Each structure stands twice: as C-alpha cells, then as structure tokens.
Amino acid sequence: MRARTEGKHFGEPLVWLAAVIWLWAGQTAWAQGPAASTEARGRTGSLGSLGLKAGAEIPPEKIQELYRKILSDWSAGQTDQAPDELIELETAVAVDTDSRTHKILLKEEQAVIHQVGAADIEALVPIAVLHHEAYRRLLERHVRGHALAMVHTRNMAKDLALLYSEQSGSEGAKLVASRLLTSLGGLLLQSAQQLPAAEMFQKGIELDGRNIAALLALSTVYEKNAQAETAVKLLRQALEIEPANAEARLRLALNLKRLDQDAEARKLLAGLMADKEPSWVTPLAYQELARLEGDRKKGAAEAEKVLRQGIERFPDDLRLRIQLAAALDRRGAPGEATALIEKALATSTPREAGASRYLYNAVRADEFALTRTFLDENSKSRLQVLAQALSAPPAETAGTGVAP
C-alpha cells in the first residue's frame, strides 16, 4: 500500500510559518518523555560521526549546516547513518538542564524545513520519517538523560506530518500523516505512555477513519483503562472495514463480555473457533469461551466441551490443559485432571505454548509493521524530491523560521 500525494509548493510562506508555530504550541503537554531520568546509562553524549559533544556551544548557522547535511545524507539513502547523526546533533544542542537550548534547536531546524518545504512540500515526508526513525532508535537504545531531545524529535515527526497533511490537503497526505502518527503512538505505547499514545491514535483516525492499526491500538488503550464501551465502538468501526480481522473480533468479544453482552460475545468467540486458519488469537477464543460458559450457572459441562475441542486442535497448548484440569478438579475428577497435566508435561513442548495471552496484553512488534513499511515506502519515493529541495535556491520570502 503506497500513497503519493501531488506536490504542492508553498505559495504563502507566512501561512506555512504560522502553521509550524501553531502546531508546535501543542507540544508542551507532551514534554514528559519516557527518558525524563537523568541517569547516565545510555547517554549519547559521546562523539559521533559529526564530532559533537553534548552541551557544546554550536553557532546557529552551524546547526543549520549540520541539519542540512543530515537531510542530505538521508536523501542520499544513508539510512543507517542519518538518523544517528540527527540524534547526535539534537542531543548535543538540546540539553535537559537548559530549556532555552531546545528553542535554539527548533528555530534553526525550522529555518531549514521552511526553505525545503517551500521548494516542495513532498520533501516533508522523508524529513518526518527521519525524525520518527531517530525517535525509534532513542527508545530502542533506552537512552537516558536526553528527554528534551527525545520529545523534540518526536514532536518534529508529528508536527511535520500534520503540517504536510494540512498544507497538501490531499487524501494521500492524510494517509501518510495518519500512518506516521499511528506509528509514533505505537512507539509511545511501547514505552508505556498511554495517554500521549491515545492522542496520536485519535488524530490518526481523524485523518483516516479506515486506519485499522490506529483503531485497534486505540481500542486497546480504552480496554486497558476499563472503558469497554468506547473500545467496543472503535472495534465495531474496525470490523466494518475488515470484518475478518481476528484480533478485532476477539477484543470485541471480550469487551462485550465485560458489558454483560454475553450472547454476542459467545457468537464472536464461536466464530473465531470456526476459523480454518488459526492464529495466535484462536487458542484464546477457546479459553475465553470456556470461561464465559464456566461463569454461567450450569455451564461447566459446556466449558469442558469447549476445552476438550481446544485441546484436540492445539494438543501442545498447556494453558488449555491447565484450564480443563481446573474444571475437572472442581467437578470431582481429580485423577483425570492430574493425568491431563502430567501427560502434557511429559509429551508436549509446553515451553512455547501459552504466549497468546501475553500477546493480547502486549504491544506487539507486528502490530505496526505494515504501518512502518508504508511510511518507509513513502519516504523512499520522496528522497529525490528532498535532495532537489535541499539544493534549490532559498525562496525570497523564506526567513529564519523565527516567529514574528
């Protein structure tokens, strides 16, 4: 899946600048990144390929020069190097102990973006993706002591995406922006920042109501915060777009169960069990239908039946066996219960079984994989545009990016 928006040049730089400032105003609420700790572990203050040191005095024009070089490296396909260079520059300039340093960084980067965006708005896409990648690497490396730089680069990615969408006005631009915000939300979720993540997903859905990854992710945030009704609404929206989506069906079933809508939940779970191609969701459908039945008066026999069917289909699933053993124990068949577990431990490979319950509660690596592939493709296809925009002569109206 790939979207390519029509190029649209800035006719009114002041509008563009105002938009940047307006978008930026929203970032203060986000200034509580995952790395607020000043712990020294994972610092990036060491000299990198740019030779910069954290907190070093770098003249404004040098910041612009280095930012241009990084964008140029990125546009030349140096995908390993450029994000690291960006991290080096931003962590060198924006230091946690002095909030003014952030403003300096912002001002100088804006100046470059302004010029590049004025040349071709499509160039904003790879720049946004570059910032996204830098943020992803900072999280992955568990960098501490650079909260300001982390929040800065994340907000750059977000604001560039929103700006691109707004200025372009095309449907394709909305798709790109929606995916970028969704991916950022995923990164935030991975670092347990549910509220900012939810805001990203919400915005992503506003830009593209068919963004399944954002719908599912946002429903999960609501689910984790015991807001089953909202989760149900979002999941129904997701299933209108993708009726066969197994994860959405399971989540809908479990949220309906929480709302005591057992009949529909039962139907959804039975449907998942009937799916011919099993996924990580399928054993959960057996487990949860058995729980649903077991919670019902006189439902023990039905629960047992469901579990036996599950074990027949997934003989190595230790968790289904544990669940059935517990049911048998309660029913007064402790011998069979023991035999069931002992057999599982002796003959199967239980070490790998059971991860599906973990997956249901985790932010999975595959959850945003399609979104990121989409972003990569859209960034790559615009690298040439970025290269050209960087070499274009500055527009007459282009200023330094400073707010008037």
Next chain:
Amino acid sequence: MTGAAGLLLAGAALAQVAVRIQSPSPDQPVFGATQVDVGVSSGEKVERVEVFVNGKLMGTVQKPPYKFSLDVGDDNIRREFRAVAHTTSGIAGTDTIVTVPVQINDEMNLKLRALFASVATFGKSNLALNQEDFQVYDNGVPQQIVTFGRDELPLTAVLLLDTSESMQGERLEAVRRGTRAFLDGMKPSDEAMLALFSDRLLNFIPFTSDKKELDSAIATTQAAGGTAVNDFLYLSLKLLDARQGQRVVVLLSDGSDVHSVLPASDVLWKARAGQSLIYWIQLGGKHKSFTSAWRDFKGNDREFDELEKAVQESGGRILAINRIDELEGAFRNILQELRQQYALGYYPTTAKGDGKWHKVEVRLREGGGRVRTREGYADY
C-alpha cells in the same frame, strides 16, 4: 551334609545379630510421614540396616542411629514393617512388626487430613513435643491423631520461580543463589520439582532428588515474557496432589498475575481443598495497583488479595522482600521452618464431602506454646 552344617552355622550366626523395631509400635495405625527407629545389637560391625514396608525397600542406613524418615502413604491399610541388619561378614538379623488400619465406620470419609504445625515456646521453635501433647479440633470436634511425625520429615517441594522479563539481570542471579541455598539444604529423602515460568513455562524439571539437574536448569534459563502466577501455581498444587508427605510450593515472584487464564479464586479453591503449603516470596514489597487488557485496577487488586488468602489458608506464609540480597535468607528460612514442623494426621469424623469449610485448630494440652497451622480446609 555340608549343606546342613552350613544351615546350622548360619542359624548360629543369625542369633548374634539382634534387631528390634522400636518405632512404630505394632498394632497401631500408621500413615503418611512415619519415623522408623531400629535398634541393632551385634557382635561384629553392622554394614547396613534396611527397612521394608509391605515387602518394598523403603530405606537404608549405614551407621547408627538407625532412624528412617519414610512416607508410607495415606491409605488406611495394614502394613508390615521389616528391618534387616547386615553385618560385614554377610550375616543378617531381622525384626518384623505389623501395623493395623484404623477401624472406621462406613460413613466416615477415608481421606486423611495432614496438618503441619509449627510450635513456638517463648518465641523459640519447640520440637520436643510428642503426639500426646497435641489436640486437633475439626469444626470444634476433637479428633484422633493417627499419624505423628516431627523433624526430618521427607519433603516434596515445588520451586515455582517467576522468570518473567522483569527478573532479568541481578534479580535472576539472586534467585539462582537463593534456589541453590534451598537445594543445598535438601536431604537425600527430599524431592523437588522446578518450574521456571513467565506467561509460559520456560523450564521444567520433574520431581527429583538430583540437585545437579535442578541447579543446571536454573543456571541456563533466561528471563522472558509476562507473568501468569495463578496458572502455574495451580499446576504446581495439582502435581503435588499425587505426592505424599510434607508438600510445599515455594513461589517466588516480583509481581502480580497478569496473564493467567485461571482466576485466583481457582487457586484459593485448590489451596483450601488440598494439603500443600504455599510460601510466597514477594520480591519488591507491596502490591502496586495496575491495569491490563485482561483486568482493570479493581480486578487485579482482587486477584492479588485472593492469592494472598490462598497462601495464608494453605498454612504457609508470605515473605515480603524489598532487597534482592535478602532472597537467599528467605529461601533458607522457609526450609528451616519446614524442618521444624510437626506432622499430625487424622481422619475427620465430621467429613461429609460437601465442599464446606472446616475450621481446624491445633492446641497443646499443656504449656503456653504457640501453634501455627493452616486455618482449615474445604471438605471435598
């Protein structure tokens, strides 16, 4: 002629080894954990003494005192105890006693209840008491103690260790040290099962006395995944059901259950219905409220409370550990506590098998000692 002379010689030699089973007494019912004391008198060096129960070799001791800690099972049956002493020259002497089943009426539930009790006098563990010193009450009704044991009871333990992602690094190392301390304290007659779990079973060693095998499994397991305490605690209790004697689950976890399919109420039910003790080493101190896709804050708090209740009602206890360097001591303390318990067995005269809760009380006939044991059981 030579054969007959040989027989005569052997007969004369046999007379030189006098063997006497001093405990248990004949014509008494015997179940579960049982201590067998054998007295041997011989003109020459005794190489070994063996004890057989109903024809099955149950233990061998090579030097005095000839004391055997055995688990003879909970079945209400006649048992033949035979002790055989062998001298270095191959001469053997024997003694045999027969214990009888408890006379019960048809309505009595045949399930032996085993209680493990710690007694402290003036704050110190007291292991000098005898069967006659104890009184057991089941729903307020005095019971006949039919089995009695103390100290050195064979132990069957499940070491249920949380090796989820949060246990990586120093914590896992500390767990390894603590577990080794526990294994080092195990006696040859003890057995342990090892279950290293997260949201799945990462490693598993069935019941064994082989400490090396257990230790090697701990050394090689890497921490990964979430936490499913309920499921694997239930599994441990279930596997202990089939064992005899003093049974215990030592659970170590730094957090609360997140991923189990079983609710804590199933574990509580199992703890109430079963006879195993649960000790929970809570690494990281008090429970912190949290939410997940599986349960909300309230649900998780409720789960935690029920799990704590299961531990307490099993007769075990919770050891809250705030620092990882306290772990090794916690494992040692548990083992020491288990070693200093009395085992009291009785057939509940009040049993109906209706699943109702039976309050249990163990009192001392005399003295001011403090007795700690499980609070009761569910009558299944």
